[in-house]
Amino acid sequence: MLKVYFGDMEDSIYNTSVRFDNNYEDSWINSAIAKEIIKDIDNSEVLSANCIKSEVLGQISPTMLSGGTKTLLLIINEPTEIFNASTCGDNCAKWILKISENKDVIINLRHIMDFGRENFTLEVLNNNKIVHSMKELLPYASEYLR
């Protein structure tokens, strides 16, 4: 299940882009889910672990992937760490939910991410409440982001 801590969090990794650039491994890029994410978010195709074909930028290294994609790959591959997922746009929300479908995932949010109109399940770690929709989530997000 997805667990979200809203607001400042001492232990979370804030600059996810720097973390990714210095810590990613070839296997992260070659995984099936990474290829799907890179296609969906960055509109790019993984050619190899070191080369990604971007529609806009040409052939790029993984360090030139978007901040959102880098954060998603960190969440998948470094499960013991907590990452600042406010580096992810709303187009990453469905992936965060998908990644946490079969395992517990903790993220730190410093803004109100739009998880969409459909129902979802996540735990707000600030108060341990479970919510199933944006309507249920918003009051807690507002409270803890002040």
Added chain:
Amino acid sequence: MKGSYRIRIRSKRVSYDFTLYRNITIIQGDSATGKSTLVRLIDNYYNEGSSSGVKLECQKTCRVLGGKDWEHNLEAIKDSIVFLDEGNKFIKSDDFAEAIKNSDNYYVIITREDLSSLPYSVNEIYGIKINGKTLENEPVYNEMYRIYGSYTASRPIEPVMVITEDSNSGFYFFEHVCKQSGIKCISAEGKSKVVKHIKAETTDRILLIADGAAFGPHMREVMQYLKIYTNYMIYLPESFEWLILKSGIFRSKVITDILDNPSDYIESSEYFSWERFFTALLVKETADNKKISVYTKTGKLSNYYTNPENTNKILNELKNIKLL
């Protein structure tokens, strides 16, 4: 710094063309739209000039600020446009707000966080989108779009309740107007309390009025609520003082010229937000006018603004919103 500045920047692969109008511009939106690429190009050009392969056209120096020594580095930056990429935790700090408060730079900040210490406008929150590629060998052209805008009503609306973010003169004016037409009017008593009222009020057709010039930090939260609480309409003039000036109650060429192009008159080192500038302008205008008392934002609103003629002039600026 004052004025508006067009920035055109391009590499072989990608180009951007946009204009900055105020001291603080926020860029946010979906991932992979080219925000960090923009900052990288700005940084490459600043450090390597045209030998970087980046072409940049702007009347002001554009550069990037970030890292642990930001405070020290910022002290040396004058009369420039300063870009900050996401990943800089300090942008939310009071220290950063204080450092840029009386600065003569403009700032472009990439973040999805609500920076409540900074008074940025709802009009200066942008996303980036691709606007096409003209020729095969040409770079992909990116442009910025306003995420929110002013929310002027596009069709006539007749609210049955009005909530003003303002608790001072703006509230007094709208309360006076609403009393005449039997519309309930309450003050949220501040930007941060608007959401509390949105959740509490269930009446149909509620009009929320807030000062757009400094409401930027609250906009994402409010708009998320308004996706759920669909009984709300929102109107975001720059500020109540701007409404008065815009209404034509005080006819002067100086005011008209300023309102036509505020960027050219509002010095960033003097006014942190346009809201403060318009208040100062109205105070000055009324101080020079022997017919009425000097305008005060916090005191009781003079009857001069609520007489029928001037009330109508102000309400005429609320296009398509019927309160009387």
